[in-house]
Every structure is written in C-alpha cells, then in structure tokens.
Amino acid sequence: MTAADELPIYELLGEARLSAIVAGFYRRVATDPILEPMYPKGDMAGAEERLRQFLIYRFGGPQTYIEERGHPRLRMRHLPFRIDQAARDRWMELMMAAVDEHDVAPEHRDYLERFLGGIADFMRNA
Numbered sequence: 001m002t003a004a005d006e007l008p009i010y011e012l013l014g015e016a017r018l019s020a021i022v023a024g025f026y027r028r029v030a031t032d033p034i035l036e037p038m039y040p041k042g043d044m045a046g047a048e049e050r051l052r053q054f055l056i057y058r059f060g061g062p063q064t065y066i067e068e069r070g071h072p073r074l075r076m077r078h079l080p081f082r083i084d085q086a087a088r089d090r091w092m093e094l095m096m097a098a099v100d101e102h103d104v105a106p107e108h109r110d111y112l113e114r115f116l117g118g119i120a121d122f123m124r125n126a
Contacts, residue, residue: 007111009059017102018059022052024098034090038081084126092120 010018026048029035039047053065054072065072081087095116099109 007108009108009111009115010056010061012108013059013102013104015056015061017104018055018061019052021095021098021102022048022055024101025051025095028094028097032090032094034087035094038083038087082126083123085124088120088124091123092117 013021026044029039030044050065050069053068057063057065058072092113096109096113099112104112
C-alpha cells in the first residue's frame with residue numbers, strides 16, 4: 001500500500017470510533033485461547049493503550065505514540081511472541097469483528113482489512 005493509496009482514516013472515523021474499535025478488540029482478546037496468553041499478565045490495559053495510540057498516529061491523528069515510544073519497531077517489539085499463521089488469522093478475526101461493531105462504511109472497512117492484514121502478515125515470525 002503506497003501513500004497515494006492511503007485513506008485519511010482518522011479524519012473519516014474519528015478518534016472516538018478508533019478507540020472503541022481497539023476496546024472491542026481487547027475485550028475479545030481477554031478471553032481468547034490463542035491471543036490472550038501472549039499478553040503479559042496485568043498489562044492488557046497497557047497493550048490496549050499502545051495499540052490505540054499507534055493506530056491513531058498511523059491513521060493521521062495526534063503523534064502521541066511517537067512522542068512517547070519513538071519509532072514503532074513493530075517486528076522488534078513483537079519478536080518475543082510466537083506469531084504463527086493461526087495467531088495472525090485470529091488477530092484479524094477479532095480486529096475485524098471489533099470494526100464490524102461500529103458504523104464503518106464498506107469502503108473504509110475494506111481499507112482497514114487490507115491495511116491491518118498487511119501489518120498482521122508482517123508480524124508473523126513462526
């Protein structure tokens with residue numbers, strides 16, 4: 001996906017809806033047998049905040065993520081976790097279920113699925 005292909009998702013969906021999508025995702029992760037064990041005990045709220053800030057930053061919102069954490073370095077940050085095809089697919093399943101809870105136009109949903117799918121593919125390390 002090139003810069004020319006990108007949609008201004010932050011502008012189109014807004015911070016509140018992006019935050020609600022991330023909250024819905026983590027609500028599902030908390031009871032998921034594949035993804036929940038990957039999260040350090042007691043840090044689910046921290047993980048939710050980091051993903052929320054990352055997506056807001058990446059989709060054109062405030063740069064809080066960069067200001068607080070620097071370059072995302074996603075592969076390096078996720079290297080300690082075994083992310084195989086099953087984990088990648090479950091991440092996408094739960095994320096898209098969270099997107100589907102909200103009033104997201106079909107073309108924006110399709111964009112999110114492509115964008116997030118690219119990140120999910122990039123994160124596989126097993």
